[in-house]
Amino acid sequence: MKQRLQQLLQRIAIACEQAQREPQSVRLLPVSKTFSHELVQQAIMLGLTRFGENRIQDIRSRYEYFAEQPVQWVMIGHAQTNKARDIARYADELQSLDRLALAEALQRRLDGEQRCLPVYIQVKTAQEDSKFGLDPSQLMPFLAQLKHFDRLQPQGLMTMATQTDDPKEIRRCFAQLRLLRDQAQEAGYENITRLSMGMSGDFELAIAEGATDIRVGSALFGHRA
Template identity: 60%
Template sequence: MDSSDSSLSGRLAQLRQRIEQACLQAGRPAGAVALLPVSKTFPVPVLAQALDLGLLRMGENKVQEIRDKQAELADRAVQWVMIGHLQSNKAKDIARLASEVQSLDRLSLAQALDRHLQTEQRSLDVLVQVKTSPEPSKFGLDPEQLPAFMQSLRSLDTLNVRGLMTMAVNSEDPQAVRACFATLRQWRDRLVELGHEQVQGLSMGMSGDFELAIQEGSTEVRVGSALFGARNYR
């Protein structure tokens, strides 16, 4: 992977242009969609380049990776966003290190986060992950459980619930992908009608499908390879 600064800055410019173009085609303002760089598996020097380009939020899938990278970037103002499936026994580290969790999908995890956040005397932005795809490999709350789940979160003062997150079905059929995103938007609108006005964010869309997500109302896209280049999973 060519991770020189010019290459990264060039990919960032292209990505921002694609996001802006998708917004215009959807009849939305150019700045309506935020970019969350997904830095999982990419080494610290690449992240340092991204930070130099003004990308201060980084999405990670694993708590251990956040721990390791935070130790190396302790002198930089990185905002770590947990986007991967989170086990309750890792809530202590996330309460200490993360600025946001986008994969909240069960009450036991919410309670564990709240408990450790109280100890840390801080709060955390969270998104509720919703399962809009039939694939067994995808995590998330059943959409029908959302109203009751949102109600149960009201008593946890350390959690600022600001939106919903989903991963679309892995399919070549754009209509199947769009249906996942449309489902999340419809449930967001329903929650607002039920009195959860703070639930505005829709984190949906990744490198391969973010234009479709923007057409369906995404407010933030999670992009890794289209920004940083191909991943090396070895």
Template identity: 55%
Template sequence: MTTPSHLAANWSDIRRRVDEACRAAGRDPAGVAILPVSKTFGPELIREGVALGMRRFGENKVQEIRDKAPLLADCGIAWVMIGHLQTNKAKDVARLVSEVQSLDRLELAEALDRRLQHEGRAIDVLVQVKTSTEPSKYGLLPEQLASFLDTLRGYATLRVRGLMTLAIHSTDPVEVRGCFRRLRELRDRAIAQGHDIPRLSMGMSGDFPLAIAEGATEVRIGTAIFGSRPYPDAYYWPEPTAKP
């Protein structure tokens, strides 16, 4: 179990490792942000993260944000949705989330836009692109990106800031790095076509140096900060008691 002292040590270590990866790639460390991924971990550990200077937290499931947000309302947290998002969750996202990094289809954009208009809000979004052939991965197909970005210009509540991807699950660094390179190339092509999308969210605990070498502006780090997850899709903390 990760304790506050372990969390502080992990946070310091991952910041050092990201800085080293930046220097190895000839990049300024200030150009790469770290998004702590707090999925499955409880409010108290997240609160400890806030005390260490973390302000943005990535979550895979809307339910976790919905459960945690009221318990951490005093912390000024910006919740970032990084998991696959169903359209029926748009209401909670529009109410609670500051950014969605997994926008991958028009029906989701439409659902978010409707709910955000109702809330009187606008949020940052990244378009998730599928850069591997794995059937388990979500994301827009690369050849669909240009037209999708053009369509998103019509949604004032969705501020498109960049692209996101999940690399192939492989021990071959050439394959993994190829996914990151593909996203950077797609981003550069979109910028040349007039889209202001500088951000690249790519790389996680096991592959972030490769992502940084290919131009990541943000890496999503969970395990290296909060510890291992023996049950990846389950809470580590008790869910709130259901109301009768």
């Protein structure tokens, strides 16, 4: 794993150099979903302290298992409204906020927990039924509505690119998210700064289009069963 991490950091550095960016401008989020606690422990020993999971029940399991270690758990999968209580209690960040009902449920649960939650708004830039997220045209009205939820702290936007081998289509998805981020900032939402986009197979393209957070699993942990 140490060798894979070194190779991954080198790929990030090369992609940043080609995009005329500093490597420090890109934050790696290891995606630990489906991998064992033992593999996550190895990653922690290599200095990694933030991990992404698709399901809140898995975050709860990690939270309890690694209770004595300074680790943060990021919810990156589609979040069900009826899971808001556990998200409010166990997640350190949510990168898949995509509807008002979820924001309302999280606000109530976070009030009970007396804490705030950093969130990214998920935008659907791919024309695939399997993908979740707001329609791009809904982003500005949604940001206006989020002002009423003081327990939610919007940080940026998240997307998943089209599942294709066409790099132009993948880059189009990423470029669209960057444009939406810029439009949000121009509209006064200066806290919308981060772009979570790019995974093991396409993060170099995401970095070229301005990604600040890349979600990488297999390139670090190895192939999933």
